[in-house]
Amino acid sequence: MAKVGTPQTSPTLPTPAQGVRWTTPIVETPGIVVLASWIWRLTRFLVTLPFRFPVLVATVAVSFAAWWWLDWPGLAGFWATAAVASLVWWRTWPDSYRRCVPLRVLAWWRHVFVYRRHWQPVLVISGLAESYQERRYLPRIRRVTCDTWADRVRVSLVAGTSPTDFETRVAELAHGFQAPSCRVVVDGPRRITLEFPRHDTLADPIDALDIPDAVDLAALPVGIREDGSPWLLRLHGTHVLVAGVTGAGKGSVIWSAVRAMLPAIDTGTAQVWAIDPKRMELSYGRALFAQYADTGEAAVAVLESAVEQMQHRAARYAGKRRSHTPTAEDPFVLVVLDEVAFLTAYHPDRDIRKRSENAIATLTSQGRSVGFAVLAALQDPRKEVMNLRNLFPDKVALRLDEASQVDMILGEGARDRGANAHLIDPTLPGVGYVRMETSPAPLRVRAAYVSDDNITAMTDVYGVEEA
Numbered sequence: 001m002a003k004v005g006t007p008q009t010s011p012t013l014p015t016p017a018q019g020v021r022w023t024t025p026i027v028e029t030p031g032i033v034v035l036a037s038w039i040w041r042l043t044r045f046l047v048t049l050p051f052r053f054p055v056l057v058a059t060v061a062v063s064f065a066a067w068w069w070l071d072w073p074g075l076a077g078f079w080a081t082a083a084v085a086s087l088v089w090w091r092t093w094p095d096s097y098r099r100c101v102p103l104r105v106l107a108w109w110r111h112v113f114v115y116r117r118h119w120q121p122v123l124v125i126s127g128l129a130e131s132y133q134e135r136r137y138l139p140r141i142r143r144v145t146c147d148t149w150a151d152r153v154r155v156s157l158v159a160g161t162s163p164t165d166f167e168t169r170v171a172e173l174a175h176g177f178q179a180p181s182c183r184v185v186v187d188g189p190r191r192i193t194l195e196f197p198r199h200d201t202l203a204d205p206i207d208a209l210d211i212p213d214a215v216d217l218a219a220l221p222v223g224i225r226e227d228g229s230p231w232l233l234r235l236h237g238t239h240v241l242v243a244g245v246t247g248a249g250k251g252s253v254i255w256s257a258v259r260a261m262l263p264a265i266d267t268g269t270a271q272v273w274a275i276d277p278k279r280m281e282l283s284y285g286r287a288l289f290a291q292y293a294d295t296g297e298a299a300v301a302v303l304e305s306a307v308e309q310m311q312h313r314a315a316r317y318a319g320k321r322r323s324h325t326p327t328a329e330d331p332f333v334l335v336v337l338d339e340v341a342f343l344t345a346y347h348p349d350r351d352i353r354k355r356s357e358n359a360i361a362t363l364t365s366q367g368r369s370v371g372f373a374v375l376a377a378l379q380d381p382r383k384e385v386m387n388l389r390n391l392f393p394d395k396v397a398l399r400l401d402e403a404s405q406v407d408m409i410l411g412e413g414a415r416d417r418g419a420n421a422h423l424i425d426p427t428l429p430g431v432g433y434v435r436m437e438t439s440p441a442p443l444r445v446r447a448a449y450v451s452d453d454n455i456t457a458m459t460d461v462y463g464v465e466e467a
């Protein structure tokens with residue numbers, strides 16, 4: 001009997017030391033099976049064709065029938081009737097015509113001449129498919145659809161690959177198909193959609209949005225997303241950090257949020273406490289704020305007073321309720337901090353730095369469920385400057401200086417997934433990336449620009465003059 005732990009070798013199999021290599025036997029598929037498979041594919045293609053392209057098949061069939069039975073005049077008559085019918089459709093229902101006809105033609109065109117044509121080289125070069133020979137292992141395009149701003153390419157993945165493989169190659173895919181960006185949407189098991197915008201929908205500034213009639217503090221409209229839908233910012237139940245170099249447009253995010261809250265400020269169910277060390281950003285709308293501070297000492301006093309009120313409220317709620325509903329008695333309090341690093345890193349007085357850091361840490365770690373939120377702006381996201389950034393659950397990355405700062409703000413892997421905040425054009429202030437709870441893929445957004453005139457109008461209507 002062999003001793004335990006002694007490797008046993010079969011006397012019949014050669015050992016690697018003898019220099020013989022073991023290779024998997026190659027079993028050739030019989031020709032008849034290959035032929036049957038091709039016939040099956042052809043039959044399936046012909047049978048499903050009328051269901052996949054009904055208008056195309058009907059048009060070809062009717063053209064052929066008109067030519068067969070009525071000769072050339074019949075064919076010409078059919079096409080003339082089709083042209084008149086299209087014209088009538090276009091004049092009567094222009095929207096539905098534009099949606100159906102030009103976008104479908106465009107989708108077909110882009111499918112054939114852009115995506116199918118470049119699919120294999122782009123995927124192979126970007127490392128998403130094995131080699132030019134192995135077509136079996138090439139992810140398959142299922143369908144291409146177009147709307148007014150983007151192409152959507154539905155893809156079936158090959159077994160063994162995951163949507164993350166695509167998410168980390170979005171830059172290569174965008175370049176490969178000459179799109180400004182690419183986003184990966186997971187549709188289901190082994191199914192994804194690649195979204196390629198055809199042009200930059202955020203290139204033009206957005207005017208200040210209309211003040212909503214009813215305020216939803218969990219979804220304040222502050223700008224638009226790349227697909228044209230509203231960018232809704234959650235403030236109640238979270239804290240938000242907005243990072244970006246000087247001139248990136250942090251002010252527009254802050255002001256858009258304040259603007260969207262105005263009716264709640266008016267009814268007293270929400271308050272904004274503003275800290276404005278630069279005295280440039282928020283002083284203009286001072287009349288809208290329940291508290292305002294522009295010096296280090298005053299700022300710490302405001303922060304510590306917020307902590308005190310928060311703890312008082314928490315003590316009242318203890319054992320009675322676990323969440324906060326904004327009311328005039330217990331309003332939602334938003335502490336807005338412009339250039340938070342001034343207080344936590346740059347202020348010359350060590351005591352001010354320490355006390356502000358403590359107050360911000362207490363507010364961000366305990367304020368969420370009792371109706372206190374912090375909205376902070378920051379130029380430099382490095383740890384030496386702002387070591388509290390992880391206490392902010394939601395973050396917005398506007399234009400940043402360095403690629404390494406993207407993941408500092410949006411979390412690990414955000415840059416790989418296409419959040420190129422360091423490449424944002426300096427002529428596009430207010431453009432940035434956010435991560436939504438629903439998807440790990442970052443979204444490109446642009447904040448609406450609230451001008452000085454807008455702020456004046458806001459303070460005229462909603463402001464309260466100091467006594």
Ligand SMILES: Nc1ncnc2c1ncn2[C@@H]1O[C@H](COP(=O)(O)OP(=O)(O)OP(=O)(O)O)[C@@H](O)[C@H]1O
Pocket residue numbers: 205206244245246247248249250251252281379429430431446447448449
């Ligand atoms: N959303 C926007 N759309 C268009 N233009 C904008 C937008 N936001 C800002 N701008 C323009 O960019 C300029 C700088 O913006 P802003 O003052 O908000 O930058 P910032 O990030 O707050 O910079 P700083 O850190 O120096 O305060 C503004 O004066 C305005 O002209």
Ligand SMILES: [Mg+2]
Pocket residue numbers: 250251281338
């Ligand atoms: Mg600013």
